[in-house]
Amino acid sequence: xxxxxxIQIRNMNKxxxxxxxxxxxxxxxxxxERIVVCGPSGSGKSTMIRCINRLExxxxxxxxIDGKELTDQVKDINAVRREVxxxxxxxxxxxxxxxxxxxxxxxxLVRKISKTEARKTAMEYLKKVKIxxxxxxxxxxxxxxxxxxxxxARALCMKPEIMLFDEPTSALDPEMINExxxxxxxxxxxxxxxxxxxxxxxxxxxxxxxxxxxxxGEIVEEAVPSEFFDNPKNERTKEFLSQILxx
Amino acid sequence: MDxxxxxxxxxxxxxxxxGKVFLCSLSLMIIFGLLGAMAKLSNSRIAQNLAGxxxxxxxxxxxxxxxxxxxxxxAITLTAIAQIIEPEIKFVDVPPFWAGTIAIAVLVGAxxxxxxxxxxxxxxxxxxxxxxxxxxxNLQTFIxxxxxxxxxxxxxxxxxxxxxxxxxxxxISIIGLNETMFVAKQAITVTGQPFTMYIVVxxxxxxxxxxxxxxxxxVEKFGERTTVGAL
Amino acid sequence: xxxxxxxxxxxxxxxxxxxxxxxxxxxxSGLLGLMLAIxxxxxxxxxxxxxxxxxxxxxxxxxxxxxxxxxxIIYYGLPQFDAIRESIFWPILREPTGCAILALTLNTxxxxxxxxxxxxxxxxxxxxxAGSALGLSSRQKFIYITAPIATRLALPAYSNxxxxxxxxxxxxxxxxxxxxxGIARTIVAETYxxxxxxxxxxxxxxxxxxxxxxxxxxxxxxxxxxxxxxG
Numbered sequence: 001x002x003x004x005x006x007i008q009i010r011n012m013n014k015x016x017x018x019x020x021x022x023x024x025x026x027x028x029x030x031x032x033e034r035i036v037v038c039g040p041s042g043s044g045k046s047t048m049i050r051c052i053n054r055l056e057x058x059x060x061x062x063x064x065i066d067g068k069e070l071t072d073q074v075k076d077i078n079a080v081r082r083e084v085x086x087x088x089x090x091x092x093x094x095x096x097x098x099x100x101x102x103x104x105x106x107x108x109l110v111r112k113i114s115k116t117e118a119r120k121t122a123m124e125y126l127k128k129v130k131i132x133x134x135x136x137x138x139x140x141x142x143x144x145x146x147x148x149x150x151x152x153a154r155a156l157c158m159k160p161e162i163m164l165f166d167e168p169t170s171a172l173d174p175e176m177i178n179e180x181x182x183x184x185x186x187x188x189x190x191x192x193x194x195x196x197x198x199x200x201x202x203x204x205x206x207x208x209x210x211x212x213x214x215x216x217g218e219i220v221e222e223a224v225p226s227e228f229f230d231n232p233k234n235e236r237t238k239e240f241l242s243q244i245l246x247x
Numbered sequence: 248m249d250x251x252x253x254x255x256x257x258x259x260x261x262x263x264x265x266g267k268v269f270l271c272s273l274s275l276m277i278i279f280g281l282l283g284a285m286a287k288l289s290n291s292r293i294a295q296n297l298a299g300x301x302x303x304x305x306x307x308x309x310x311x312x313x314x315x316x317x318x319x320x321x322a323i324t325l326t327a328i329a330q331i332i333e334p335e336i337k338f339v340d341v342p343p344f345w346a347g348t349i350a351i352a353v354l355v356g357a358x359x360x361x362x363x364x365x366x367x368x369x370x371x372x373x374x375x376x377x378x379x380x381x382x383x384x385n386l387q388t389f390i391x392x393x394x395x396x397x398x399x400x401x402x403x404x405x406x407x408x409x410x411x412x413x414x415x416x417x418x419i420s421i422i423g424l425n426e427t428m429f430v431a432k433q434a435i436t437v438t439g440q441p442f443t444m445y446i447v448v449x450x451x452x453x454x455x456x457x458x459x460x461x462x463x464x465x466v467e468k469f470g471e472r473t474t475v476g477a478l
Numbered sequence: 479x480x481x482x483x484x485x486x487x488x489x490x491x492x493x494x495x496x497x498x499x500x501x502x503x504x505x506x507s508g509l510l511g512l513m514l515a516i517x518x519x520x521x522x523x524x525x526x527x528x529x530x531x532x533x534x535x536x537x538x539x540x541x542x543x544x545x546x547x548x549x550x551i552i553y554y555g556l557p558q559f560d561a562i563r564e565s566i567f568w569p570i571l572r573e574p575t576g577c578a579i580l581a582l583t584l585n586t587x588x589x590x591x592x593x594x595x596x597x598x599x600x601x602x603x604x605x606x607x608a609g610s611a612l613g614l615s616s617r618q619k620f621i622y623i624t625a626p627i628a629t630r631l632a633l634p635a636y637s638n639x640x641x642x643x644x645x646x647x648x649x650x651x652x653x654x655x656x657x658x659x660g661i662a663r664t665i666v667a668e669t670y671x672x673x674x675x676x677x678x679x680x681x682x683x684x685x686x687x688x689x690x691x692x693x694x695x696x697x698x699x700x701x702x703x704x705x706x707x708x709g
Contacts, residue, residue, distance in 0.1 A: 055607055081613040092608035096626045096704060105622060106612035138704040151608075158612060307641075307684035309648035312659060312676055319672035410542075417544035421652060428547065435554070442555030449543045449551065456542035 004067060006031045006162060006193055007052065012061030014047055014217075021047045023217045025061070031161075034188045035195045036204040039214035040240060045197045048214070049164045052195070053084045066161060082110070085155030089167040091147045093139040099126070099150055100135045103157050111158065118157075125153035129183050145176030152183055163187065165196040201245065205229060213237045251443065254434045261427035262451050268348050268416045268426070269409075269455070275352030276412060280359025287364050298360060305357035310350075311418050317350035318343060318422045347419030355411050362408065366401035367393065399470045406463035413455045417448070427451050482671060486678045489665050493679055496658035499575070503647040503657065507582035508640060514587030519594045533591070540588035545646055548585055553577040553653045578650040586643050593639060597632030598624055630701045637694035641687050648683075658682060 007029035014022035022044045029035055037045045050056040051063060054070060054077045063070040065080045094102050103122035107113045113121070126132045129149040131142075139147055148168060155163060165184065169177045181203050188194060188207040198204070204211050204225060211228040213221045213236075221228070221237045232238045286298035305313065318341060325339040370393055378388040420428035431444040438444070521533035540548065556562045556571055570576035601624050609619040651660035662679045666672050 053611055055610060078613055078615075081611065084611075086608075086611040088604060088608060088611075090604050092602075092604040094605060094608070094623060096630070098704075106609075106614060109618050109622070110613040140705055154612070304680065304684065307687035308680040309645035309659065309683060311648050311651070312662075312680055312683070315663065315666075316672055316676040316680070319666065320676070323670070323672060414544040417546045418649075420546075428550070431550075440558055442551065442558040445547060445551045445555045449539075449547045452544055452547060453539065453542045460542075 005029055006033075006066055007195075008062070008064040009048075009052075010062045010064075012048075012051065012058050012063060014044070014051060014056065015059045021217050022051070022058070025219060027212070027219065029162075029193060029195065031193055032191045033193055033209045034207050035210050035212060036208040037195060037197045037212045037214060038199065038201070038204065038240070038244075039220075042216075043214040044217040045214045046166050049086075049166060049195055049197055052162075052164060053081055053086055055086075082158070083161040084164060085158055085160035085162070086164045086166065087148070087151050087155055087168050089171050091139075091144070091151045091171070093147055093151055093154070095139050098136050098138050099142075102139070102150065103154050106154070107157055121157050122153070125156045126150070128156070128186075129153045130179075143176060144172045145179045148172065148176075148180045149183055152180070152187075156187075161193060163192055163194040165194065165198065167197050167199070169198065169200060199244065201229070213240060215240070251434075251447065254430065254438075254444075254447075257430045257434070258427055258447060258451065261425065261430040262455075264344070264424065264426040265413070265416050265451070265455060268344065268351075268419065268424070269413055272348045272352040272355070272412050272416075273409065275349065276356045276359055276408065279353055279356025280363050280408075283356060283360030284363035284367060287360065288367055302357045302360050305354050308354075310354055310415050311421065313354050314347055314350045314418055314422060317353075318346040321346055343419060343422045343424040347416075347422060347424055351412055351415040351419070354415070355408050358411070359405065359408050362401050362404045363397065366397040369400045370396040402463065402467055402470060406460065406467075409459050409463070410456055413459060414452065417452065482674050485669060485671055485674050489662075489675055490678055490682070492665065493658045493661050493675075493682065496656055496661045499650070499655060499657040500644075500647050503575075503578055503582060503650055503655075504640075504644050507579050507586060507647075508643055510579070510583040511586035511590055511643070514583060515590035515594055518587060518591035519598070522591065522595055523598060537588045537591060540585050541592070545581065545585045546649055546652065549578060549581040549649055549653060552581045574650070574653045574655045578647075578653060578655055582643065582646055585646070586639065589639050589642070590636065593632050593635045594628065596635065597628030597630075600631040601627045630698075633694060633698050633701065637691065637698075640694070641690055644686060644690065645683065 005028040007027070009025050009027040012022060012025040013020065025048060027048075037049070039045050047056055051058045052065065052070075057072075058070075066083055068076060068079050070076060070080050093099075094105070097105065100119065100122055103125065104115065104118035107118040107121060108115060123132060123135065126135060129152055131146055131149055134142055134146060134150070139150070142150065152168075168184070169180050172180065177200070181200060184194075184196070184203070185207055196203075196208075208225050210222060211225050212219055213228070213232075213234070215236050221232060221234045223231075223233075228237075229241065232241055283298045283301055286294040287302075289295065321341045322339060325341060326336065329336045329339045374392050374396065375388060378392045383391070416424075416426060417428050420426055420432075423429070427448045428445075431441075431448050434444045435441045518533045518537065521529040522537075524530060552571070553574060556577075562568065562571060571580070605623055605627070606619060609623050614622070647657060648659040650657050651663055654660070656664075658679060662675050666675045669675070
């Protein structure tokens with residue numbers, strides 16, 4: 001296994017027209033690391049992780065995933081997406097397919113796995129997220145927490161090397177947040193490389209290897225949780241923490 | 248193309264007729280549409296049912312059929328009435344302009360009824376409550392709050408109704424209205440170039456459609472000036 | 479003026495004899511038009527200007543001109559050209575039915591493509607992103623995500639267009655086709671009884687329309703079954 005970082009972002013900038021959403025981002029993520037990204041709205045945290053699987057295109061700089069550089073070429077983009085799984089704030093389960101189909105479709109179409117194999121994998125991961133009995137239901141019949149867990153299973157079915165979470169619990173009712181965080185903690189404990197954009201500071205404290213604070217498109221501070229929460233160095237970080245931790 | 252020389256005049260006047268039909272039928276269509284919508288929204292069962300029959304009948308029947316019915320039917324009815332008054336009258340002819348204009352106004356009015364009804368229902372009840380709370384009378388609320396809001400909501404589909412009116416005008420040529428299709432028919436017997444002649448008709452109607460579409464877009468933009476950015 | 483019921487009883491079967499032609503026009507034009515609409519849709523959403531612009535122009539022309547004009551251009555206009563008369567399509571284009579189907583197809587294709595495009599635009603962006611994140615290609619996303627969802631979204635508007643198409647088939651009577659309306663016009667010319675004939679014909683069309691609405695209602699409920707919450 002290579003000792004190179006799994007994700008390397010170097011001098012990355014992202015512009016939307018004239019607006020600079022990301023400024024000089026430099027980030028390295030090693031295999032097995034769990035990164036939490038936090039910051040105020042509009043700080044660019046979602047944009048940054050969306051650049052990693054090319055849902056957004058970075059304007060300049062380099063993004064290298066497992067040794068492969070992310071470029072315009074469809075070949076490169078697809079190669080990266082094979083290794084990167086994503087969980088969205090609004091779940092984005094396909095409403096016209098039942099749960100099993102949601103989990104097997106991409107396996108069959110993208111990885112060319114047989115239907116039976118795909119189903120087997122799907123049921124494995126459904127068990128892992130603790131809702132195997134929902135297999136034949138449709139997304140509309142599940143609660144938000146259940147839908148998000150299915151979404152995590154769907155991404156995991158593709159056996160990614162890296163998991164990206166874009167505010168996975170922000171759209172959930174409070175009583176459902178825990179069931180999703182539990183799944184994420186288990187995943188983290190198994191050694192999955194993950195980058196998680198979230199406001200759940202308890203989660204960050206307990207499983208993150210590093211916490212990153214972003215503001216106005218820049219990475220302002222990066223530290224291990226104990227340092228980050230107890231001893232923040234930057235003024236903006238301190239301000240953010242005082243706002244978010246005060247209630 | 249030189250076949251067209253000498254016919255431009257006739258086409259022009261034909262286009263003027265299309266314009267006249269449009270203006271007359273537009274006014275009638277608005278009246279029928281508003282009456283229909285208010286009947287559907289009223290508390291009277293009879294009114295609701297009549298309006299219901301109106302929309303079902305005129306949305307479920309081919310326009311050409313409605314035009315034929317209005318034209319020939321009115322001729323027969325008026326002749327019968329006239330013969331009661333003056334038994335010597337053989338035939339009362341209804342001008343195709345009026346038979347056709349009223350026919351298409353009634354027809355598109357049935358669609359307009361649904362559009363206006365939906366638009367009235369879409370007016371924010373909060374605005375109405377605010378008007379009442381401020382002491383405005385029913386009539387004032389209707390004129391100053393309901394109607395302007397309703398128009399803004401109705402405008403996009405209403406634009407389509409206007410386009411329907413314009414295009415249905417071509418159908419009135421079937422009962423003898425001397426608009427552009429009719430001109431083309433005459434031109435063909437003289438020049439023997441049906442394609443050229445009908446293409447000109449198409450271009451004239453396309454021109455009308457374009458003008459209406461542009462005007463509607465402009466009015467929509469104007470209406471949006473106070474609401475862009477709001478929900 | 480009397481209302482002759484016996485005339486209706488006699489005439490309705492004669493008009494219904496034309497139902498075969500009406501249905502043929504409806505179904506053939508409907509299916510061909512749908513295929514054309516899908517082609518136009520793909521051109522519109524392809525992102526390539528040399529496909530998008532021609533499609534837009536086509537749609538603009540066919541939605542901006544009256545269908546009667548389109549029918550006349552094809553039936554009366556095309557024979558003006560030797561090239562047409564000598565082509566392999568002439569056997570079709572010589573016949574009024576072939577021309578009617580062609581005109582109806584070209585027309586409905588334009589309208590339906592916009593309806594389908596509305597459906598496509600209604601598919602949530604998030605779902606497309608989920609598809610991308612899973613590694614699906616553009617083609618795969620369109621077939622497995624966009625198409626099923628867009629179809630369900632477009633269905634109500636599409637059913638309205640099918641009803642419009644039904645009503646447009648009546649225009650075939652203007653180019654000598656003996657569909658239900660064509661037969662009716664012949665009967666009226668002989669009997670001078672527009673009310674009885676045209677009103678009963680209108681009822682026939684309304685029943686047809688009702689049937690189409692029920693059919694599509696059932697399809698909508700079937701496709702939307704996963705949008706109902708159980709238990």
